[in-house]
Amino acid sequence: MHIPIIDFSAFLDSTSSDHVKLEVAKNLDQACREVGFFYLSGHGIDPSLFSDMLSNAKQFFTTASTEEKDRIKVRPSGEGTGDDSRGYRVVERADAGYEAVDFLREIETDGPPYTRGLGRNQWPQTPESLRSTAEEYTTHLETLGVAIMKAFALALDVPEETFASRVDQSFWQLRLAAYPGVPEGLDQTKSGLYQHSDFGILTFLLTDDHKGSLKVLAPNGEDWLSADPVPGALICNIGDMLSVWTDGIYKSTQHKVLHTSQDMRISIPFFFDPNWNARIEPVLGNAEKKSKGEGVNYKDVFTGAIKYPY
Known part of the structure; x- marks a missing residue:
């Protein structure tokens, strides 16, 4: 499997012709049908902002005190200002582990107390x-x-x-997110x-320059390929909900992190999801499926996917 690099600059250029924009859209479409992952260049974001994000994240994880991390930790919904979603956490599983701090779009809602996902962001003071x-x-x-x-709409010929x-x-x-270094011998x-x-x-995934950590499942369902960072580009992958939206034409790809370096790895995913109240139904496929109203409510998927405690 080859993860393509797609230059998106022409699509963002108001002077580009419809033909040129369609070619860019078709490149994205092909990547989503065949791979589910792609590198995005020509995105219009200054590389210095990438560097600032990575350095700020690393500074938080390496210099913020235990007390500060505890102050902004994720807390259960319905208790104080908790919403199960926002803040600092340490994720420990039998096969994995990392620490992270999460921020989400804030929506006007009554509270506190807050229901799941509808709280307020807890911003660190460091840095x-x-x-x-x-x-x-x-x-x-x-x-x-x-x-x-x-x-995507242009490539799929939908409004x-x-x-x-x-x-x-x-x-x-x-x-x-920060994946700890693995001491030699462990x-x-x-x-x-x-x-x-x-x-x-x-x-959209931004990472530091560690190689070999992000693994993507190949189409044969057996081999794992490394999605190493490409300077100046974002690593992108589609999710399950876009697969629903396209009636399975775009397929989300399984992936994992296997960090083996002795140094900390910084990873910054940005999950671009639907509006909170959006209903996502197939826009392609046969008329029978669409007439049945098959689909999902985003907020139901989100609240079902968030599990507390970690």
Whole structure:
């Protein structure tokens, strides 16, 4: 399996012809049908912002005190300001482990107490620039996510608004994650994140320069290929919900993290998901399926996928 590099700049250029934009859209379409992963260049984001995001994340994980991390830890919904979703956590499983801090789109709602997913972000104070940098980064990726959904609509020959109207207030999730280094001599097969597919629409992934950590399942269902970082590009993959939306034409690909370096690995996924109240139904496929109203409500999928405690 080859993970293609797609230059998206022409689609973002208002002077590009319809023909050129269609070619870019077709490249995305092919990647989603055949691989489910692609590298995105020509995204219009200054590389310095990538560097700032990575350095801020690393500074938080390496210098924030235990007390600060505890102050912003994820807490159960219905208790105080908790919503099961936002804040710092340490994920420990038999086959994996990492620490992370999560931020999500804030929606106007009554509370506290909050229901699952509908709380308020807990921003660290260390480093001071983390919040402003993350908010700038999020703004860019929200815009980019909408543009890619418009490209998908063009390639699939469906009305642009079919997708765009359901992601214009994307319930995004930004995660800063740190995978600890594995000391020499310890079992290096149990460091990272278990095999999974993402449940949403589209994931933008920014990582440091560690190679060999992100593994993507090949089409034969047996081999694992490394999706190593490409300078200046974002690693992108589609999720289960986009598969539902396209009636299975786009398939989400299983992947995992197997971090074996002795150094900490910083990973920053941005999950670009539908609007909180969006209903996602197949827009392709046979008329019978569409007439039955098959589909999912995004908020139901999200609240079902979040599990507390970790």
